[in-house]
Amino acid sequence: MWMLLIIFVAFFAAVLLVGYAVSVRSSKELEVVATRLEVLTAPQSIVAKERVLSVRRDERLSTLPWLDELLRKIDLTARLKLLLYQAEVTTTVGRVLLWATFLAVAAGYLVYFRTGAFFLGFVVGVCAGSLPFIYVLGKRQKRFDMMVQLLPDALDLMTGAIRAGHTFSSAMSAAARECPEPIRREFRQCFDEQNYGLELRGALANLQYRVPVPEIRMIVTAVLIQSESGGNLTEILENVAYLIRENFRLRRQIRVHTAQGRISGIILTVMPIILGFLLYLMTPDQMSLLWTHPIGRKCMYSSLVMTAIGGLCIRKIVRIRI
Numbered sequence: 001m002w003m004l005l006i007i008f009v010a011f012f013a014a015v016l017l018v019g020y021a022v023s024v025r026s027s028k029e030l031e032v033v034a035t036r037l038e039v040l041t042a043p044q045s046i047v048a049k050e051r052v053l054s055v056r057r058d059e060r061l062s063t064l065p066w067l068d069e070l071l072r073k074i075d076l077t078a079r080l081k082l083l084l085y086q087a088e089v090t091t092t093v094g095r096v097l098l099w100a101t102f103l104a105v106a107a108g109y110l111v112y113f114r115t116g117a118f119f120l121g122f123v124v125g126v127c128a129g130s131l132p133f134i135y136v137l138g139k140r141q142k143r144f145d146m147m148v149q150l151l152p153d154a155l156d157l158m159t160g161a162i163r164a165g166h167t168f169s170s171a172m173s174a175a176a177r178e179c180p181e182p183i184r185r186e187f188r189q190c191f192d193e194q195n196y197g198l199e200l201r202g203a204l205a206n207l208q209y210r211v212p213v214p215e216i217r218m219i220v221t222a223v224l225i226q227s228e229s230g231g232n233l234t235e236i237l238e239n240v241a242y243l244i245r246e247n248f249r250l251r252r253q254i255r256v257h258t259a260q261g262r263i264s265g266i267i268l269t270v271m272p273i274i275l276g277f278l279l280y281l282m283t284p285d286q287m288s289l290l291w292t293h294p295i296g297r298k299c300m301y302s303s304l305v306m307t308a309i310g311g312l313c314i315r316k317i318v319r320i321r322i
Contacts, residue, residue: 077093080093080096080097081093082210083136083137083140084096084136085210086140086143086144086210086211087136087137087139087140087143088139088143088182089136089139096132096133096136099132100129100130100131100132100133101129103128103129103131103132104125104126104128104129105125106128107124107125107127107128107129108121108122108124108125108126108128109121109125111124111125115288115291115292116291116292117291117297117300119301120291120300120301123304143182144211144213146182147182147183147186147211147213147216148213148215148244148248149248150179150180150182150183151183151215151216151219151241151244152241152242152244152245152248153179154175154179154183154187155219155237155238155240155241155244156238156241157171157174157175157178157179158171158172158174158175158237159171159234159237159238159241161174161175162233162234162237163234168200168223168233169191169194169200172187172190172191173187173188173191175187176188176191186207186210186211189206189207189210190203190204190206190207191203193206200223200224200227201224201227204220204223204224205220207220208220214247215244215247218240218243218244219237219240222236222237222240223236247322250322251322254320254322258318258319258320261314261317261318262314262318264314265311265314265315265318268307268310268311268314269307269308269310269311272303272307276290
């Protein structure tokens, strides 16, 4: 029981420290979101009141009242809530934290109960507890990649609408109606914020905060510069769409050329763990020397550290920034 309690406290403290570090860096962005929510919650009409009710319902962080009240006092929840929104995961922050804590405690305790190695149980518990966050981050990245892929077509549609005589806001509304998800959701929210009284700069800043990808930042910067200094907006949007297409094509080529290195890194990182587990199933007495004998524990910990360093080095080599 003491081991179970130690793993639980250590993992929860690590999550809180990481969340606090991230929340401090994004304090200015949180102020922008707070301003946007104040505008949205202003009772202007019956439609606005319905919008206020829906926004307040979505603010619930957990189905458990005591956990919901606790999470509201922690700055970590704002970052986690944003990650869930960006990944389009229909769950609460409390449920994600509970799943992470349960997996960390269960996996760490089982490994410690079986092997008696505290450090190994702690490492396995941390890895198991990070699985829900890895899942959310993976869905978030997949959604961002889909949005970047659909952005050029959305910009072409907006360019045609502007040439037909529509304003930029009306063109964004047309793109929100015609384009598939996730473009539809983000452009619709940006258009609704302008209808509720938020200026164009604030609505675009919120869009960039919700979708922090370079392509959205490129569009926001181009539109804001054009609104202040003037120029041909259709030509600007066409050039931005061309740059996004070329950037996406270059990224696909880089992924093709680095596919062998990425697969090699995955195999070299996962293969020792799988082989160790299979060898333990076949000869448990021999493999148990890795955590029962002092020299075996040193070898096991050294191999884990070297495997992690090797995987990070390979990831650094194959990760080419454009």
